[in-house]
Amino acid sequence: MAKEETVLQGMIDRLIEIGRCYGMEMNVEKTKVMKISRQPTPVTIKIDQKQLENVKCFKYLGSLLTDDGRCTSEIKSRIAMAKAAFSKKKNLFTSKLDLNLRKKLVKCYIWSIALYGAETWTLRAVDQKHLESFEMWCWRRMEKISWTDYVRNEEVLIRVSEQRNILHEIRKRKANWIGHVLRRNCLLKEVIEGKIEGRIEVTRRRGRRRKKMLDDLGDRRGYCHLKEKALDRIKWRNCFGGDCGPVV
Known part of the structure; x- marks a missing residue:
């Protein structure tokens, strides 16, 4: 994964270089590239002067990922x-x-x-x-x-x-998983807390803002309060894993 096309091309080149040191070659036909963005412009990534196919969705570890970032x-x-x-x-x-x-x-x-x-x-x-x-x-x-x-x-x-009950079951599973993430210092926590550096001047699209993953937990007091509550495992489990459901 990369933020820019040139960075991704450099990562691919480096991967190919290291792989060849161990006698491994990357299959161009089976390697795809996908741009997750509101702009449908294709990405030009090449392996040995052969351009990789741009796809709108692909499966990764059993889950279907799409270019619109939705589920x-x-x-x-x-x-x-x-x-x-x-x-x-x-x-x-x-x-x-x-x-x-x-x-x-x-x-x-x-x-x-x-x-x-x-x-x-x-x-x-x-x-x-x-x-x-x-x-x-x-x-x-x-x-x-x-x-x-x-x-x-x-x-x-x-x-x-x-x-x-199926939506409550999903929220309970999500709360249990996110609780483990928030109590640790790991890559997933950095992804959840990550922000794009700098200031980007863009025109706001029509309609309400896109829903975030943590919005399903329904805590109106914000992410900081959610993170603080996750540190107490028992309280977190009682609030989100029990019959009382999310606290709002």
């Missing part, structure tokens, strides 16, 4: 994978099993796929709707309720003795 594509991809897993394991969710056991199976085998990497998501309103729709999809499929039955979501939740 919508990743969330849709995880939901699709979870639904496919549900279809393969639908024999586990037979009505002969106890209801509580079936719910545990759904959260263990299906939700774990959908929420992989959810600690780093920045959820917009549209993303929350996708996740809540997926949650209701799971309960309807588990109870074998067809969309043609015209059963309201409230009735489905009563049948399975559940409340809408």
